[in-house]
Amino acid sequence: MLTRRTPISIAQAQAKMAAVPLKLTTEEIPVTEANHRILAKPAQAAYDYPHFRRSGVDGYAILAEDDHDFPRDFEVVAEVPAGAVFDKQLQPGQTVRIMTGACVPDEASKVIMIEKTRDKGDDQVTMMATEKHSNITEVGTDFAKGQEVMAAPQEINPGGIAVLTAFGIQTVTVYKQPRIAIIATGTELLAPNAPIEKGKIYNSNGPMLKRLVEETGGVVDEEVQLPDDDDQIQVALEEAIASHEIVITDGGVSVGDYDFIGDAARNADEMLFNKVKQRPGSVTTAFVQDGTLVMALSGNPGACFTGFYLYMEPLIRRYQGMDSRVKKVTGILNAPYTKTNGFDRILRSTYEQKDGTYYVYPNGTDRSGSLANLQTTTCFCTIPHSTEPIALHSEVETWLLPFK
Numbered sequence: 001m002l003t004r005r006t007p008i009s010i011a012q013a014q015a016k017m018a019a020v021p022l023k024l025t026t027e028e029i030p031v032t033e034a035n036h037r038i039l040a041k042p043a044q045a046a047y048d049y050p051h052f053r054r055s056g057v058d059g060y061a062i063l064a065e066d067d068h069d070f071p072r073d074f075e076v077v078a079e080v081p082a083g084a085v086f087d088k089q090l091q092p093g094q095t096v097r098i099m100t101g102a103c104v105p106d107e108a109s110k111v112i113m114i115e116k117t118r119d120k121g122d123d124q125v126t127m128m129a130t131e132k133h134s135n136i137t138e139v140g141t142d143f144a145k146g147q148e149v150m151a152a153p154q155e156i157n158p159g160g161i162a163v164l165t166a167f168g169i170q171t172v173t174v175y176k177q178p179r180i181a182i183i184a185t186g187t188e189l190l191a192p193n194a195p196i197e198k199g200k201i202y203n204s205n206g207p208m209l210k211r212l213v214e215e216t217g218g219v220v221d222e223e224v225q226l227p228d229d230d231d232q233i234q235v236a237l238e239e240a241i242a243s244h245e246i247v248i249t250d251g252g253v254s255v256g257d258y259d260f261i262g263d264a265a266r267n268a269d270e271m272l273f274n275k276v277k278q279r280p281g282s283v284t285t286a287f288v289q290d291g292t293l294v295m296a297l298s299g300n301p302g303a304c305f306t307g308f309y310l311y312m313e314p315l316i317r318r319y320q321g322m323d324s325r326v327k328k329v330t331g332i333l334n335a336p337y338t339k340t341n342g343f344d345r346i347l348r349s350t351y352e353q354k355d356g357t358y359y360v361y362p363n364g365t366d367r368s369g370s371l372a373n374l375q376t377t378t379c380f381c382t383i384p385h386s387t388e389p390i391a392l393h394s395e396v397e398t399w400l401l402p403f404k
């Protein structure tokens with residue numbers, strides 16, 4: 001029997017996803033493994049940085065009282081390489097030869113660069129001229145002791161790893177990444193190494209979804225491909241739900257004889273939606289079962305890609321205390337689009353930004369079943385449902401995609 005579905009708007013579907021309660025948990029991990037993880041607890045400076053007066057050049061440190069009447073001769077009383085400390089007191093007429101990164105004696109006011117000096121031998125050096133700047137980085141120039149060096153939540157990047165490491169911080173508290181299972185369904189799906197056959201296709205959505213999840217900060221620890229077999233799908237779904245925060249299914253969500261995911265949605269603890277007023281991806285379905293969110297994306301590649309960004313990306317980000325990275329802006333439609341639509345249509349597009357305005361270009365086909373433009377799409381734009389074609393240069397809601 002054909003099951004009737006009640007479609008809701010994209011905004012309503014997104015609101016339902018945003019209202020799903022999530023249990024955010026944290027873990028402590030080594031800083032060296034924290035790249036792209038989301039910091040959950042801010043980090044503080046345990047000491048001033050730098051914590052000693054640091055020479056910015058290779059040269060000679062001098063006292064303020066000697067900083068006049070150049071050229072001028074000095075007695076070189078020590079050499080201070082990086083890592084060493086001059087443990088005496090610099091006297092008038094004396095200098096220490098000091099290297100970049102080395103600790104400048106407290107009493108010195110300036111470091112004269114080597115290029116401005118002449119070595120006279122016998123521990124004597126002539127400084128030819130003074131310097132405009134001290135060439136010394138004072139204590140606490142980067143961070144003062146107790147200052148927040150990294151606020152939370154934020155994504156740690158290689159630069160952030162340097163900041164944390166500079167304070168000897170070895171572990172950080174980050175949000176746990178949601179564990180996600182991907183179940184691709186379809187008897188037409190071939191094994192990756194099988195020869196191509198008439199009527200069959202490779203599971204191109206599976207690897208795409210895995211990378212989309214990973215780029216968003218989730219962990220895919222189960223990836224299965226199943227034929228359209230109700231029993232097999234039910235068993236896989238139950239097992240995946242029992243051990244994951246999120247399960248993504250792909251395909252088999254329409255009303256065909258072999259589309260079994262819709263039944264699981266209707267029988268679930270909570271059905272969020274099983275049809276959205278959008279193209280592509282009107283069949284997109286979401287439900288909660290035993291506390292696990294199941295997102296059923298369309299098998300059609302264009303719809304699968306679109307559905308991920310509209311519904312999955314914000315959820316995976318929220319699991320890590322962060323907002324979606326899909327940036328919503330107003331764009332100007334820079335190519336005609338004459339089709340009328342009963343549902344809002346999300347066009348895979350590209351954009352350019354000129355003088356603060358986003359110009360949006362539909363990126364070839366808008367067909368749900370096409371994957372031709374997935375590599376080159378950089379944004380979506382929404383063509384609102386309407387019985388009239390949308391005019392060229394209309395303002396359109398535009399969704400800039402991350403990683404593009």
Ligand SMILES: Nc1nc2c(c(=O)[nH]1)N[C@H]1C(S)=C(S)[C@@H](COP(=O)(O)OP(=O)(O)OC[C@H]3O[C@@H](n4cnc5c(N)ncnc54)[C@H](O)[C@@H]3O)O[C@H]1N2
Pocket residue numbers: 184185186188189201202203204205206250251252253254255256259280281282283297298299300301303368369
């Ligand atoms: N009678 C109706 N038929 C259809 C309706 C409808 O309302 N009534 N909706 C259409 C719309 S709209 C869409 S979208 C699709 C959705 O289909 P499913 O999500 O159930 O997906 P499948 O039927 O399994 O496959 C659709 C298409 O995608 C290909 N596919 C599936 N899995 C993959 C994969 N892992 N990698 C690449 N391609 C995949 C599959 O071979 C089909 O060509 O239903 C319409 N039908």
Ligand code: MOO
Pocket residue numbers: 278279280281282283284298300303368369
């Ligand atoms: O929902 Mo389908 O992807 O709209 O063609």
